[in-house]
Amino acid sequence: xxxxxxTSESVTEGHPDKMADLISDTILDECLKQDRDSRVAxxxxxxxxxxxxxxQLTSTAxxxxxxxxRNTIKEIGYDNEKTDIxxxxxxxxxxxxxxxxxxxxxxxxxxxxxxxxxxxxxCDETEEYMPYAISMAHKLSKKLTDVRKNKEIPxxxxxxxxxxxxxxxxxxxxxxxxxxxxxxxxxxxxxxEITKDVIExxxxxxxxxxxxxxxxxxxxNPTGRFVIGGPLGDTGLTxxxxxxxxxxxYSRHGGGAFSGKDASKVDRSAAYMLRFITKNLxxxxxxxxxxxxxxxxxxxxEPLSIYINTFGTSSKTDExxxxxxxxKFDLTPNGIIDFLGLKEPIYTRTTNYGHFGKDNLPWEKxxx
Numbered sequence: 001x002x003x004x005x006x007t008s009e010s011v012t013e014g015h016p017d018k019m020a021d022l023i024s025d026t027i028l029d030e031c032l033k034q035d036r037d038s039r040v041a042x043x044x045x046x047x048x049x050x051x052x053x054x055x056q057l058t059s060t061a062x063x064x065x066x067x068x069x070r071n072t073i074k075e076i077g078y079d080n081e082k083t084d085i086x087x088x089x090x091x092x093x094x095x096x097x098x099x100x101x102x103x104x105x106x107x108x109x110x111x112x113x114x115x116x117x118x119x120x121x122x123c124d125e126t127e128e129y130m131p132y133a134i135s136m137a138h139k140l141s142k143k144l145t146d147v148r149k150n151k152e153i154p155x156x157x158x159x160x161x162x163x164x165x166x167x168x169x170x171x172x173x174x175x176x177x178x179x180x181x182x183x184x185x186x187x188x189x190x191x192x193e194i195t196k197d198v199i200e201x202x203x204x205x206x207x208x209x210x211x212x213x214x215x216x217x218x219x220x221n222p223t224g225r226f227v228i229g230g231p232l233g234d235t236g237l238t239x240x241x242x243x244x245x246x247x248x249x250y251s252r253h254g255g256g257a258f259s260g261k262d263a264s265k266v267d268r269s270a271a272y273m274l275r276f277i278t279k280n281l282x283x284x285x286x287x288x289x290x291x292x293x294x295x296x297x298x299x300x301x302e303p304l305s306i307y308i309n310t311f312g313t314s315s316k317t318d319e320x321x322x323x324x325x326x327x328k329f330d331l332t333p334n335g336i337i338d339f340l341g342l343k344e345p346i347y348t349r350t351t352n353y354g355h356f357g358k359d360n361l362p363w364e365k366x367x368x
Contacts, residue, residue: 002168002169002170002171003167003168003169003170004167004168005165005166005167005168005177006131006133006165006166006168006249006250007133007163007164007165007166007178007249008131008133008134008136008137008163008164008243008248008249008250009137009161009162009163009164009243009244009248010134010137010138010140010141010161010162010163010244010248010353010354011141011160011161011162011241011244012141012144012145012158012159012160012161012183012352013076013145013158013351013352014076014077014078014084014145014157014158014159014160014184014229014230015159015160015161015236015241016046016159016230016231016233016234016235016236016237017236017237017238017240017241018236018241018351018352019044019046019072019073019076019078019230019231019236020043020044020045020046020236020237020238020240020259021044021238021239021241021245021258021259021260021351021352022072022076022259022348022351022352023044023051023053023068023069023072023073023238024042024043024044024053024055024238024259024260025259025260025347025348025350025351026068026072026348027040027042027053027057027063027065027068027260028040028042028259028260028261028262028345028347029345029346029347029348030061030063030068030345031057031059031061031063031262032061032262032343032344032345032347033061033345034059034060034061034062034063035059035060035061036343036344037059037343038057038058038059038060038061038262039056039057039058039059039099039104039107039262039264040055040056040057040058040059040260040261040262041055041056041057041099041260041261041262041265042054042055042056042057042096042238042260043055043237043238043239043260044236044237044238044260045235045236045237045238046085046230046231046235046236046237047231047235047236048081048085048231048232049081049085049086049089049090049091049231049232050090050091050092050093050231051069051073051085051090051091051092051093051231052092052093052094052095053065053069053092053093053094053095053096054094054095054096055096055097055260056096056097056098056099056100057096057097057098057099058098058099058104065092065094065096066092069087069090069092070087070088070090070092071087073085073087073090074087076158077148077149077157077158078158078230081232082232083157083184083227083228083229083230083232084157084158084159084184084228084229084230084231084232084233085230085231085232103298105299106298106299106300107264107299107333109299110301110332110333110334111298111299111300111301111333112264112266112296112297112298112299112300112301112333113264113265113266113298113333114256114265114266114267114296114298115295115296115297115298116254116255116256116266116267116295116296117254117255117293117294117295118254118256118266118267118270118271118274118293118294118295118296119246119251119252119253119254119271119274119291119292119293120251120271120273120274120275120276120277120278120291120292120293121246121247121250121251121274121275121278121289121290121291121292122275122278122279122281122282122283122289122290123250123282123288123289123290124282124288124289125172125173125289126357128356128357128358128359128364129279129282129283129357130247130354130356130357131247131248131250131251132166132173133164133165133166133248133250134244134247134248134249134250134354135357136164136166136176136206136207136211137162137163137164137248138353138354138357139206139207139353140162140164140179140181140202140203140206140207141160141161141162141352141353142352142353143202143205143206144156144160144162144181144183144198144202145158145160147201147202152201153197153198153201153202155185155186155188155189155193155194156183156184156185156186157183157184157185157186157227157229157230158184158229158230159183159184159226159229159230159233160181160182160183160184161180161181161182162179162180162181162182163178163179163180163181164176164178164179164180165177165178165179173211175211175212175213175216176207176211176212176216177215177216177217178216178217178218178219179203179207179216179217179218179219180218180219180222181198181202181203181219181220181221182220182221182222182226183198183220183221183226184226184227184229184230184233185221185226185227186227187227191220191221191224191225194220194221195220195221198220199218199220203218238257238259238260239257239258239259239260240257242255242256242257242258244354245257245258245259245354245355246271246354246355246356247356251291252291252293254267254271254293256268256271258271258350258355259347259350259351263333263336263337263340263342263343264333264337266296266333266336269333269336269337269340269342270294270296270303270331270333270336271355272336272340272342272355272362272363273329273331273336273339273340273363274292274293274294275355275356275363275364276340276362276363276364276365277292277325277329278290278291278292279363279364279366280366280367281310281321283366284366284368286310286314286315286316286321287310287311287313287314287321288310288311288313288314289310289311289313290308290309290310290311290313290314290321291308291309291310291311292306292307292308292309292325293305293306293307294306294307294331296333301332301333301334302331302332303331306322306325306326306331307322308321308322308325340362340363341362342362346361346362349361
């Protein structure tokens, strides 16, 4: 018997880092709607009531960045610069250049937009083939947002974080040891009121009853107060929640962020493809869990290396699975883009509550 505890966290769409991700991905989608061949590498920085957009953009699209920023912040729910940020009054500044012609030399011929390593992962712990802790953390974050937006808990504000610790027995999720939720709120809400409402309206409707017992620890707003939030409480930056975006730390990560990047950047597109492959290997019974890595060189089409680890859960060797993948899938950047349809404006769908484990994304489809 192998017993251990594993913890993963998630954040709501009002977390300043996720706000930055969403603004960057919204700019990307607006460019792709007008020009499918847009080259985008946009980052957003948020501090107080100021939004800074920076990066590279080569596109025939005509977009108004200030409108995108204000509409995105409004949709998230921020309208008070005294406690977080105000979409109506925030200062917006942009520092955007075109993609380097040196990079374009390689990308224009179908090569990778940068060097790097990417990972994909899947397991049979949940119906969406995700690790249990990150799956539950995302669901809690999404529920926290839902009860705010539908006014079921009317005093909640947009910023929030969740964290779930799972006890494993013999490598299987046995129970939840700890649930931690921090949520921004209006000043007149009491800690007792928040604790009661979050437990009853967020935790209990979300977490399976058989995973909570009398020993499960629940912490709500441990400091006792969370009025100042969003970019006023902490700066926000695109690409700073890469573990939240992927597998909650349960699998390794290559280090490259996703949001604000078009699919020529293999940091994003290859990670999506590896999720597709590992999920399909698990869903089709080749393994109970599977991790995959590839590496690329800038300007080169084929990956430099391919690695698969099924952790002893497959009847085939990992080397046999690598050969199977090579035979079945085109892992060049253009091959991945065409296979997954990555020139479509789908990226704002990915930004919040994880890029993996959602039914409406092309890399989550299961094939025979």
